[in-house]
Amino acid sequence: MPIVRDPLNPRLSMWHFLAFYLRFCREKANLSLTQCGEIMGVQRGTVSNFEAGRRRPQEDHMRALDKHYGTGWLFQLLLWFARMAHDPNWGKHLVKYEQETTLIKAYHGQVIPLALQTDEYTWAYVQAGTPKDFEAEMAERVARKNSFFSRGTEVEMWATIDESVLAREVGGSEVQKAQLEHLLAMADLPQVSLRIVPFKSGAHLGVDGSLQILSLGGRDIAYSGAQNGGRLIEMPGEVRELSVKFDRIGAKAASLEDSREIIKRYLESYE
Structure with missing residues (x-):
């Protein structure tokens, strides 16, 4: 053929x-x-x-x-x-790289990383967006989450999020409470490392936006979030710069145990 x-x-x-x-x-x-x-x-x-x-x-x-x-x-x-150059198909390639990576380093200052979201939390953000087909967008995001966890410990996630993400109530109190409980459960997984950048840490480089570093065998690629899309970065020098930025943001984050305590403190406000 x-x-x-x-x-x-x-x-x-x-x-x-x-x-x-x-x-x-x-x-x-x-x-x-x-x-x-x-x-x-x-x-x-x-x-x-x-x-x-x-x-x-x-x-x-x-x-x-x-x-x-x-x-x-x-x-x-x-x-x-x-x-x-700008690539209109960057999203398709990002999903492909996520399926191949062995390590995801992610920083988010506005939202919990997709792989750590409950479906209800994800749906709240889908509805807050402007896709032409909400159901199709939701199915795509759920598939991306499932592709991460279906691989078990073959792929690790080092996630760093700003405390403001915990303070923002998404989808109502019940959805947010369930999300915080889910976040604690995710933090207990051997392949997940979750740290919070507390308010008291002051200014940090995360104010510029979300970022991801994906390890793909012998090379790394990066993703930088932005309004109306994002940018997939494959130039080794620029990827290294974002990797250093991730480390510098992490230097402002609480320890793994202290991060759990911060999440628990927000969860207690919903009891």
């Missing part, structure tokens, strides 16, 4: 353009997928995924192509621009 490729629009994003150009250059050079894979040091199927936009190449792949085609820095520059 012929290979069926997802349609690519090189005008949609730099990632689509890069995938389109990879295939264009390979076919112009009369190279098979297998031959191109030998040049890049990957399997035939990986090249196919690069050209279909299903997977993203790395620096060493682009360096090998530049050397083979004699294109100087062209492919490496295209990769750089793709990583720096």
Whole structure:
């Protein structure tokens, strides 16, 4: 059967353009997928995924192509621009990376991290948003939560949240109470490390917004939250900067045990 490729629009994003150009250059050079894979040091199927936009190449792949085609820095520059430009499909790729990661480091200053939410808490935020289909949005978020816990201890989460998240009543008192109870239960899981940045810690870098660092085998990628979406970051230097920022926020956080006590204190207000 012929290979069926997802349609690519090189005008949609730099990632689509890069995938389109990879295939264009390979076919112009009369190279098979297998031959191109030998040049890049990957399997035939990986090249196919690069050209279909299903997977993203790395620096060493682009360096090998530049050397083979004699294109100087062209492919490496295209990769750089793709990583720096806005990607309308960032959400789809973030979900894919979440399914592959072995460690999630997450900071949130406005909301409890999705993986640690009750369904009722999640639904309250879905209804507060502006999706065209609330049910579809809810199903997508629940699927993301389930993908985390279905892997058990294979994936860890180091979550840091601001105390203001605990103070904000979401979905009513019963929903918030159940969420705080759930948060304590999640904190007892061996794969979850949960710390709270208390109000008394003062100013910290978390004021700039939420962030995630995802460990994927030999490399890390990052996600920076923002209004009307977010930004997926794959440039190693920028990922390291966000990782340092996460650590500096964590330096302001309470210990694991003290964080549990802070959650319990808020839970007592609902008794």
